Amino acid sequence: MTAAERDAGTGNEALNGAEVLLRVLDEEGVEVIFGYPGGAVLPIYDALFKQDRIRHILVRHEQAAVHAAEAYARSTGKVGVVLVTSGPGATNAVTGLVDALMDSIPLVCLAGQVPTKLIGNDAFQEADTTGITRPATKHNYLVREPGTLAQIVREAFEVARSGRPGPVLVDLPKDITVGKAPLTKPALSRLQRLRHQGGPDAIAIARTLEAMKTAKRPLFYTGGGIINSGPEASDLLRRLARKTGFPVTSTLMGLGAFPSPDPQFLGMLGMHGSVEANMATHGCDLLIALGSRFDDRVTGRVDAFSPNSFKVHADIDPSQIDKIVPVDVRIEGDVRDTLEALLEGWGETPAPDLSTWWNQIASWRSVDGFGFTQDMTPSAIIRPQHAVRRLYELAKETGRDTFVSTEVGQHQMWAAQHFQFDKPNRWLTSGGLGTMGYGLPAAVGAQVAHPDALVIDIAGEASTLMNIQELGTIAQYRLPVKIFILNNHYMGMVRQWQELLHGSRYSQSYSEALPDFVKLAEAFHATGMRATHVGELDDVIRRMLAHDGPVVADICVAEGENCYPMIPSGAAHNQMLLGPDQDSEAAGLTEEGKMLV
Amino acid sequence: MTEIIQHSVISVLIEDESGALARVVGLFSGRGYNIESLTVAVVDAEQKLSRITVLTSGTPMVIRQIKAQLKRLIPVHDVCDLTEEGPYVGRELALVKVVSSGERRTEALRIADSFRARPVDTTATSFVFELTGSPEKIDAFIELMRPLGLAEVSRTGIAAIGRGPSVFHLKKEPV
Numbered sequence: 217m218t219a220a221e222r223d224a225g226t227g228n229e230a231l232n233g234a235e236v237l238l239r240v241l242d243e244e245g246v247e248v249i250f251g252y253p254g255g256a257v258l259p260i261y262d263a264l265f266k267q268d269r270i271r272h273i274l275v276r277h278e279q280a281a282v283h284a285a286e287a288y289a290r291s292t293g294k295v296g297v298v299l300v301t302s303g304p305g306a307t308n309a310v311t312g313l314v315d316a317l318m319d320s321i322p323l324v325c326l327a328g329q330v331p332t333k334l335i336g337n338d339a340f341q342e343a344d345t346t347g348i349t350r351p352a353t354k355h356n357y358l359v360r361e362p363g364t365l366a367q368i369v370r371e372a373f374e375v376a377r378s379g380r381p382g383p384v385l386v387d388l389p390k391d392i393t394v395g396k397a398p399l400t401k402p403a404l405s406r407l408q409r410l411r412h413q414g415g416p417d418a419i420a421i422a423r424t425l426e427a428m429k430t431a432k433r434p435l436f437y438t439g440g441g442i443i444n445s446g447p448e449a450s451d452l453l454r455r456l457a458r459k460t461g462f463p464v465t466s467t468l469m470g471l472g473a474f475p476s477p478d479p480q481f482l483g484m485l486g487m488h489g490s491v492e493a494n495m496a497t498h499g500c501d502l503l504i505a506l507g508s509r510f511d512d513r514v515t516g517r518v519d520a521f522s523p524n525s526f527k528v529h530a531d532i533d534p535s536q537i538d539k540i541v542p543v544d545v546r547i548e549g550d551v552r553d554t555l556e557a558l559l560e561g562w563g564e565t566p567a568p569d570l571s572t573w574w575n576q577i578a579s580w581r582s583v584d585g586f587g588f589t590q591d592m593t594p595s596a597i598i599r600p601q602h603a604v605r606r607l608y609e610l611a612k613e614t615g616r617d618t619f620v621s622t623e624v625g626q627h628q629m630w631a632a633q634h635f636q637f638d639k640p641n642r643w644l645t646s647g648g649l650g651t652m653g654y655g656l657p658a659a660v661g662a663q664v665a666h667p668d669a670l671v672i673d674i675a676g677e678a679s680t681l682m683n684i685q686e687l688g689t690i691a692q693y694r695l696p697v698k699i700f701i702l703n704n705h706y707m708g709m710v711r712q713w714q715e716l717l718h719g720s721r722y723s724q725s726y727s728e729a730l731p732d733f734v735k736l737a738e739a740f741h742a743t744g745m746r747a748t749h750v751g752e753l754d755d756v757i758r759r760m761l762a763h764d765g766p767v768v769a770d771i772c773v774a775e776g777e778n779c780y781p782m783i784p785s786g787a788a789h790n791q792m793l794l795g796p797d798q799d800s801e802a803a804g805l806t807e808e809g810k811m812l813v
Numbered sequence: 814m815t816e817i818i819q820h821s822v823i824s825v826l827i828e829d830e831s832g833a834l835a836r837v838v839g840l841f842s843g844r845g846y847n848i849e850s851l852t853v854a855v856v857d858a859e860q861k862l863s864r865i866t867v868l869t870s871g872t873p874m875v876i877r878q879i880k881a882q883l884k885r886l887i888p889v890h891d892v893c894d895l896t897e898e899g900p901y902v903g904r905e906l907a908l909v910k911v912v913s914s915g916e917r918r919t920e921a922l923r924i925a926d927s928f929r930a931r932p933v934d935t936t937a938t939s940f941v942f943e944l945t946g947s948p949e950k951i952d953a954f955i956e957l958m959r960p961l962g963l964a965e966v967s968r969t970g971i972a973a974i975g976r977g978p979s980v981f982h983l984k985k986e987p988v
Contacts, residue, residue, distance in 0.1 A: 351843050355887040375887060535881035
């Protein structure tokens with residue numbers, strides 16, 4: 217028996233750092249890595265080559281690797297894993313890391329680094345990756361000793377998925393991955409102290425229940441925390457809403473936690489939210505925030521936000537409570553546990569009579585703020601909202617499990633308004649950071665995670681060009697992603713703001729010199745389609761959905777369409793702009809608001 | 814709505830690892846919080862723990878945010894708002910160089926004596942005084958030295974600890 221054989225299975229084989237890394241990833245249940253090779257990670261790519269348990273998806277740009285991993289994580293509930301090289305590899309990943317930080321997506325980003333001895337010498341492809349990514353991650357590590365490698369990687373996964381999830385970066389100098397390293401056994405975590413002990417505070421739950429039983433105009437305001445907490449949290453929310461009869465509104469990140477077609481759902485709230493959601497938020501007497509964080513896109517003018525409500529805020533991250541809007545009851549902990557405690561405390565209490573409140577909501581709902589007029593003459597120009605609505609209806613007809621990613625801008629808001637979700641984890645969008653170019657790589661990540669599902673990137677022509685190189689990844693892995701471009705020849709949201717706030721001076725927002733998207737698709741071995749008039753729309757969508765390979769659908773839509781309703785920055789929820797005919801000053805569009813983004 | 818700006822002395826117990834201080838300082842600068850002074854040193858070599866004392870200011874909501882954000886940092890073991898938790902002792906050390914001669918020199922020495930500032934370096938034309946006390950006491954001393962040949966000042970920033978027998982840290986943690 218050789219020494220190597222004797223040591224096999226005892227965890228003491230002579231492995232190099234790269235092999236130790238992959239063993240730990242395997243232990244952590246990693247099935248897929250999104251990455252791009254380079255000098256500093258060659259040992260890791262060599263170790264990947266020699267094994268077949270972990271699959272590697274080669275992207276075309278490191279930013280896309282992170283977005284793909286984000287969508288993989290968001291759509292599966294697992295930790296997404298990224299592998300990039302030192303220097304430019306790591307710096308290209310930064311946008312994605314901040315995106316994941318803002319939207320609380322669990323990721324582990326493994327970055328190569330120059331050998332320990334060269335750190336600080338301005339070596340080739342050296343960057344101070346831990347320095348650069350410190351504010352871009354939940355936590356980061358530089359592995360300096362081979363003996364700490366295995367434990368650091370394990371801890372990185374624990375940090376990424378525990379509490380409020382987020383991205384973690386591990387910087388791996390090349391000497392650490394090349395040299396021998398011990399595959400140490402998992403040690404007792406130092407993170408025990410970070411865990412929230414026990415369930416939600418009983419007094420806070422009791423106070424909330426008391427408020428729920430006496431409220432005349434209650435509202436659940438749910439966020440991405442429900443999605444992060446897992447499908448069980450969505451299920452508990454649905455049960456609690458049924459039992460209480462309370463209306464539910466959701467943030468952009470929380471869509472899907474509560475079924476959009478449900479009559480108790482008021483739609484998304486905030487800047488481009490529904491009339492009923494915003495008016496209900498403004499008028500409610502009890503606002504229960506569940507895994508949402510009072511983002512400025514949600515609150516509008518903070519001092520006018522939900523001015524007469526008793527406020528409860530349940531969040532896993534105590535720093536989010538009382539950050540923007542002071543609340544009356546704070547509930548720290550996993551929203552799943554909070555929902556469970558509320559459901560249990562509510563027990564068999566009959567649903568209170570909220571008919572006055574629901575009648576009020578019905579009158580707001582009758583305004584139909586998402587309304588638009590589509591001329592159905594075949595040669596008529598396509599309204600973007602109509603395109604999204606038809607996409608939803610025709611996708612629904614297929615009966616397939618459907619995942620939707622978006623880029624950032626008007627099309628994203630129209631997708632949020634007009635595409636309906638009845639399950640969590642199906643809606644993949646860049647909420648907090650608002651990263652143009654998110655949707656295409658996100659579709660890659662979702663399709664890799666769910667090879668048999670229908671994955672659609674609802675895109676704008678400007679955003680999608682920011683990561684269009686990922687058509688190469690789509691081709692390489694034969695991912696049948698559908699890229700549905702609402703092409704209005706403008707950075708539409710920029711154009712809309714310029715129209716409303718800057719005297720229609722469309723400075724640099726016209727999408728000049730666009731590619732022919734049909735030819736572009738073909739150049740990347742995909743199928744291109746185009747609809748220029750409403751008469752062609754349904755046929756293009758049907759053909760796109762029926763095609764078993766990747767499709768780029770160029771949907772030529774009305775150029776000047778604005779996204780309504782809109783709460784201009786600096787205005788309150790009851791000051792929505794409902795359409796182009798409304799006096800913008802009456803809606804609170806002020807010089808002061810112009811300073812806000 | 815007028816916002817009251819309060820000063821707070823916050824103690825942070827943090828693992829003594831590479832970049833830990835940068836995380837704290839980066840948190841303050843990144844979120845626009847104020848640092849009026851900051852001191853840091855290892856206080857428990859066995860557990861590799863450093864104690865940071867930050868003197869900061871802001872509205873009560875901002876101060877609460879600062880503490881909550883500090884607690885989110887992975888290497889942070891504990892955060893204590895000394896200003897809020899009760900009476901505390903806060904001390905700063907200053908080294909003050911005074912270059913003068915004649916009557917101004919004698920006067921500098923006389924005032925130093927009344928402040929219990931010790932000359933730790935003396936030449937025919939200069940003194941370096943060592944002085945400890947509250948930041949206000951040090952401010953007052955520096956102001957008095959200004960017309961007497963004040964040449965250079967080095968201050969540590971405040972180090973602070975709660976009064977009485979209660980302690981805020983050093984619970985044994987699995988590391």
